Amino acid sequence: MLEIKNISKTYESKQAVKNISFQIPEGSIFGLLGPNGAGKTTLLRIINRIINADEGAVLFNKHPMTDKDLAQIGYLPEERGLYKKMKIKEQLSYFASLRNFEKADTEITRWLKKFDLLDWANKNVEDLSKGMQQKVQFINAVLHRPKFLILDEPFSGFDPVNAELVLQEIKSLKANGTTILYSTHQMESVEKMCDYMVMINNAEKVLDGTIPQIKNQFKTNTWLLGFDNFLNPESLDKKMKFSHQQDDIYIYKYSNISNVKNWINDLTLKYQNLIFLQEDLPSINDIFIKMAKPTA
Amino acid sequence: MSQITKIIKREYKTRVRKKSFIIMTLLGPLLFVMFYALVFGIVYYIANEKEDVVQIALVNNSSIITTFPDSMKGGGLLITQQTNYLDTALALLSRGEVDGVLQIKNKGLFENQELTFISNENIGVKTTDEIKESVKEYIDNKKQDMLHISASKLDSLNSKVLLLTKKYENKNITDNNTKVAGFVGMAFTFLTYFFVFAFAVQVMRGVMEEKSNRIVEVLVSVVRPFDLMMGKIIGIALVGFTQLFIWVLLTGIFALIGSVAMASLDISQIANTNMPPRAGLAGLMTQISPMLLSFTHLPWPKIFITFLLFFVGGYLLYSAIFAAIGSAIDAETDIQQFMLPITLPLILGLIIGQSIAFSSGNSTIAIVASMVPFTSPAVMVVRACLNAPWWQIIVSAILLYGTFILMVFITSKIYRIAILTFGKKPTWKQLFKWMLSKSI
Numbered sequence: 001m002l003e004i005k006n007i008s009k010t011y012e013s014k015q016a017v018k019n020i021s022f023q024i025p026e027g028s029i030f031g032l033l034g035p036n037g038a039g040k041t042t043l044l045r046i047i048n049r050i051i052n053a054d055e056g057a058v059l060f061n062k063h064p065m066t067d068k069d070l071a072q073i074g075y076l077p078e079e080r081g082l083y084k085k086m087k088i089k090e091q092l093s094y095f096a097s098l099r100n101f102e103k104a105d106t107e108i109t110r111w112l113k114k115f116d117l118l119d120w121a122n123k124n125v126e127d128l129s130k131g132m133q134q135k136v137q138f139i140n141a142v143l144h145r146p147k148f149l150i151l152d153e154p155f156s157g158f159d160p161v162n163a164e165l166v167l168q169e170i171k172s173l174k175a176n177g178t179t180i181l182y183s184t185h186q187m188e189s190v191e192k193m194c195d196y197m198v199m200i201n202n203a204e205k206v207l208d209g210t211i212p213q214i215k216n217q218f219k220t221n222t223w224l225l226g227f228d229n230f231l232n233p234e235s236l237d238k239k240m241k242f243s244h245q246q247d248d249i250y251i252y253k254y255s256n257i258s259n260v261k262n263w264i265n266d267l268t269l270k271y272q273n274l275i276f277l278q279e280d281l282p283s284i285n286d287i288f289i290k291m292a293k294p295t296a
Numbered sequence: 297m298s299q300i301t302k303i304i305k306r307e308y309k310t311r312v313r314k315k316s317f318i319i320m321t322l323l324g325p326l327l328f329v330m331f332y333a334l335v336f337g338i339v340y341y342i343a344n345e346k347e348d349v350v351q352i353a354l355v356n357n358s359s360i361i362t363t364f365p366d367s368m369k370g371g372g373l374l375i376t377q378q379t380n381y382l383d384t385a386l387a388l389l390s391r392g393e394v395d396g397v398l399q400i401k402n403k404g405l406f407e408n409q410e411l412t413f414i415s416n417e418n419i420g421v422k423t424t425d426e427i428k429e430s431v432k433e434y435i436d437n438k439k440q441d442m443l444h445i446s447a448s449k450l451d452s453l454n455s456k457v458l459l460l461t462k463k464y465e466n467k468n469i470t471d472n473n474t475k476v477a478g479f480v481g482m483a484f485t486f487l488t489y490f491f492v493f494a495f496a497v498q499v500m501r502g503v504m505e506e507k508s509n510r511i512v513e514v515l516v517s518v519v520r521p522f523d524l525m526m527g528k529i530i531g532i533a534l535v536g537f538t539q540l541f542i543w544v545l546l547t548g549i550f551a552l553i554g555s556v557a558m559a560s561l562d563i564s565q566i567a568n569t570n571m572p573p574r575a576g577l578a579g580l581m582t583q584i585s586p587m588l589l590s591f592t593h594l595p596w597p598k599i600f601i602t603f604l605l606f607f608v609g610g611y612l613l614y615s616a617i618f619a620a621i622g623s624a625i626d627a628e629t630d631i632q633q634f635m636l637p638i639t640l641p642l643i644l645g646l647i648i649g650q651s652i653a654f655s656s657g658n659s660t661i662a663i664v665a666s667m668v669p670f671t672s673p674a675v676m677v678v679r680a681c682l683n684a685p686w687w688q689i690i691v692s693a694i695l696l697y698g699t700f701i702l703m704v705f706i707t708s709k710i711y712r713i714a715i716l717t718f719g720k721k722p723t724w725k726q727l728f729k730w731m732l733s734k735s736i
Contacts (some may be wrong), residue, residue, distance in 0.1 A: 012729075050716065067520075075517045081510035097302055098518045134654065140514065171594040281584060 001026040001179040002047070002148060009042055015197035016042040017053070019205040024181060024196070029174055031190040031197035032183040033275045033284075035292040040183050040201045041078070044150055047181070048075055060148070071099045074146030077205035078153045078183075084126040088117065088136055091125065092143055111139040115165070131162055138166060142173060149173065152183045167193070187285035197284075199291055206291050215281045218290070222255040225267070226276040249275060300523045301529070307502070307531025312538060322540050325546035329554065350423060353377035355399040358409075361434055373426055389414065398427065405438060432452065476591050480655035481678035485649035488607050489642060490676050495536040496614040500631075502528050503622030512715050521712035525623075526704070529615045533715040536611065595683050602680035602689050602706070609696040610673025613703055614642065620707035624714040624722040645674030657682030667692050669699035706731050 002024040009017040024030040026248035034040045045051045047058055049070060051197045058065045060072075083091055089108055096104035112118045115135040127131060134157045142149060154170070155163045170193065174180055182194060190197060191211060207214055225240070226249045233242075236252070243253045257263045269275060282290075297305075311317055354375045377387050377394055385397040396415035403409050409431055413424070440450055503525070506512045515524055621634045645665060652662040657679045664685070666675040673690045680689060714722065715728045 050513070050516050070518060073517070075514060077510075077513040077517075079510040079513055083310075083505075083511060084509060085314075094306055095300070095514070095518070097297075098299060098515075130648070 001028075001061065002181070003057065003059040003062075004043070004047070005057045007043065007046055007053045007058070009046060009054050011042075015203050017046070017200075019056070020200060020203075020205045021056075022198045022205065022208050024179060026179050027174065027177055028195040029170070029180045029182055029193050031194035032097075032181060032200070033187075033190065033197055033207075033288060034200040035288075037188055038200045038264045038292075040200060041152070043200070044075075044152060044181075044183060045243070046079070047103070047150065048073065049275075071101070071144070072147045074141040074144065074149040075140060076141035076149075076154055077155070082125045082133060082136060082140075085124055087122050087124055088112070088128070089121040092140060095140050096143055099144045104143065107143055107145070108139075111143060113137065114169075130157055131159060134158055135162065135166075138169070142169070145264075146178065148179050148181070150181045150183070153185070154182070154187065155184075155186065187283065193286050199288065201292055207287070211284065214284070214287060218282045219279065219289050220255065220282075221257050222253055222278045222280040223257065224276075224278045225249070225252045225254055225269065225271070225274060227252065227273050228275055229273060231271075253280065298523075299519045300527045303519065303524060303527025304534065307528050308534050308538075311535045312497075313531065313648040317535070317539070320556065320651045321542050322546070324539070324543050325550055329547075350374070350395045351376045351393075352398050352413075353379065353388045353394040354395045355379055355382050355385045355397060357402045358400045359402055360438060361400055361409075361431070373423065373430075386414070389416065400431070405435065405442065409435060431592055438495075477594055477683075480591070480594060481653045481657075481681035484603055484652055485646060485653070485674045486679040488603065488610060488662040488677055489646040489649075490553060491536055491540065491607060492610040492614050492673055493639065493642060495532055496537075496568070496618040498532050499529055499615040500618035500622035502532065503619050503711075504625060504628075507623060507665050507715055508719075510628055516712075516715065520543070521715060522708045525616075525619050525708055529612065529619060529666050532609055532615065533608070593680060596684070597676070598683070598689070599680045603677050605689075605693045606673040606676050606696065609669075609693060609700060610642075612675070613669060613700045614638075615694065616700065616707045617702045620710040620714065623711040624717075624727060626718060630721055641668075641670035645671030649674045649678040653678050653681075655682075657684060663688070667695060670694055671698040 004020060004024075007017055007020045008015070014140060015211075020039075022042065029157065032040055032043070042051070046053045047065075049058075049065065049067065060069045069136055084164050092108045092111075093104050093293060101107075107123075109118065115138075117135060120128060125136065128136070130176075138154065141151070151170070154166060156200070158166060161256075167189075170180060170182075184188070184190060196210055197207070197214065198205060207217075209217075224243065227245075228248065228250075230250050231242075231252070237254070239256055240252050240254045243251045245251065254263075254267075264277065267277070343625075351374050356378060357380065375398075377388055382397070382399060385394070385399075388394045389397050396413055398644065399412040399414070401410040411427060411431060413427060415541070436447070436450060443450070496680075506515065509688060513522075519527075598685070617638055621638065624633065625631060648661060648665040648671060652659065652675070655662070662675065662679060665671045666679050666688065669692075673696070676684070676689060676692050709732075710727055710730045714727075
């Protein structure tokens with residue numbers, strides 16, 4: 001759907017993006033991660049053609065992206081706003097017309113109904129609560145049925161109920177074939193939602209792949225073992241250590257396993273009261289912290 | 297519909313529907329009319345105010361004015377005491393028995409009469425006029441009796457000098473309307489300054505609003521920054537034209553109603569005076585206000601074309617600069633830092649425009665200021681009223697519009713970078729850097 005090819009961008013003396021490349025497959029939710037100042041916003045602005053890259057290209061459906069393609073893109077920036085003294089319906093119509101979307105009226109009614117905002121259609125934005133305004137901004141990004149949707153921190157400002165509502169809508173958009181580029185700091189949501197992710201740090205790409213692929217890159221050959229009673233410390237293997245208790249289950253960590261298959265066979269023979277066995281994969285949050293940590 | 301047209305439409309629609317626009321558009325001419333009605337009313341009130349009767353002590357040392365009337369011409373003064381000694385009269389004044397002392401010195405009938413009025417408080421113009429008129433009337437009557445001539449003949453003895461100024465141009469003698477042209481020029485230069493400034497500031501505030509409420513990021517993802525800037529400039533210009541058009545229309549209507557009312561009032565008042573019977577309507581008009589005729593002799597097509605050309609050009613030039621400034625700042629508090637240096641040339645233009653209004657308009661400073669694009673919008677319209685040559689108007693307009701195109705090129709560079717730069721107070725150095733940057 002979208003291909004970023006060797007994009008670089010420098011502002012005055014600061015390099016904001018350095019030779020970044022990745023591909024976003026059609027119909028996927030693609031996570032864009034990185035600490036503050038890593039270059040995410042610059043990259044999103046280059047994709048949107050708000051600013052130009054110094055080097056590299058953005059391919060949209062395998063052709064170099066042009067202004068015409070912008071009508072097929074939806075963008076919900078992190079720094080977002082609305083015209084305070086303009087009516088909601090008029091505002092949504094205005095943006096739809098700027099994107100050359102003709103069936104705006106029906107679509108506006110459908111979305112306002114979905115987000116319980118229909119009664120507010122003819123009210124000025126300044127009369128709405130912050131949460132309501134966030135919903136209008138989300139509608140504004142998706143109203144014209146974009147094929148490619150860029151969401152930069154879409155859940156910020158939402159309470160848990162509305163965040164869930166938006167999450168369901170994002171999933172629904174994906175189910176209907178929309179490709180989504182999701183930029184965030186919320187690692188939990190990345191694990192829940194994304195098929196692929198890329199992480200940039202200090203203007204460079206540091207990670208790229210599917211979520212399981214990335215997790216596998218950072219696994220430490222450590223497994224978690226659950227027992228229904230506390231084990232005598234003297235009976236434990238040297239590589240095995242008590243980790244924590246979760247309800248009535250005592251969890252132990254076993255590290256540095258060379259041959260997993262043999263180890264599991266030995267384990268089941270040795271410990272009759274073993275309840276569960278699970279590989280201890282790092283969370284995306286752990287990986288993020290590890291990768292984003294400033295180098296000494 | 298192109299993107300720029302859609303932006304123009306939004307800018308126009310949202311602004312003309314604002315309550316403040318509707319109120320100002322409808323009330324503007326009414327406020328003008330009300331202002332002048334108020335001034336007229338105050339003048340009328342003062343002129344016709346019935347003052348308390350002032351009691352005076354007359355010290356009459358004149359051998360000519362023997363039987364001075366007890367009450368003066370307007371009935372506001374009453375001579376309650378008469379004496380030959382000033383000290384006696386002053387004693388009455390200090391005791392509060394009279395409000396003032398009028399001393400008439402001894403002068404011959406054909407000499408200028410000298411009068412002194414002494415009071416505890418400041419004396420009003422109306423009172424002094426009454427005294428002067430009464431004495432003049434008395435002396436005139438005396439002269440009339442002595443010389444055995446009619447009142448009109450006596451009046452004709454007062455020689456009046458009327459100086460008419462004419463212009464010799466292209467072997468034709470025409471009226472020289474400098475004074476009227478000056479007033480009209482001053483009005484137009486102020487109007488140009490007011491509109492250019494007011495609407496260019498609206499452009500700046502509009503850009504600032506989009507930046508500060510963060511809608512700009514979504515906007516520039518759909519519309520090119522240049523289109524966004526030009527859409528706003530043109531949209532607000534159309535709002536200005538709409539307001540101006542309605543103001544002209546309403547002022548015309550109010551002025552028509554007002555002039556009809558005034559004309560009937562004037563004519564009825566004039567009918568009671570001793571107007572010569574020869575007058576006729578043209579003569580009457582000439583007598584009422586010779587300036588009205590000069591007004592009709594002004595080069596109106598030239599004035600209107602120049603006004604429109606330079607009003608539009610001035611607005612476009614300044615709004616392009618103001619748009620760039622609006623894109624660079626986040627906070628209201630930063631406005632002054634940039635506004636003052638930018639508005640100074642326009643203010644200078646206004647000052648030059650006002651100062652040359654009553655001259656020939658052909659001084660070096662007038663010509664230079666009417667050619668420099670930053671001052672010409674306020675100056676050239678004054679010179680047009682003073683009948684500046686067409687070629688100068690055209691050259692100046694070309695310079696103005698050329699500078700506007702150059703300025704759009706420069707300011708759009710600042711705009712497209714500055715509009716996405718948040719939380720940083722820009723400096724002039726920074727703006728200059730953005731101006732020179734090759735891309736964003």
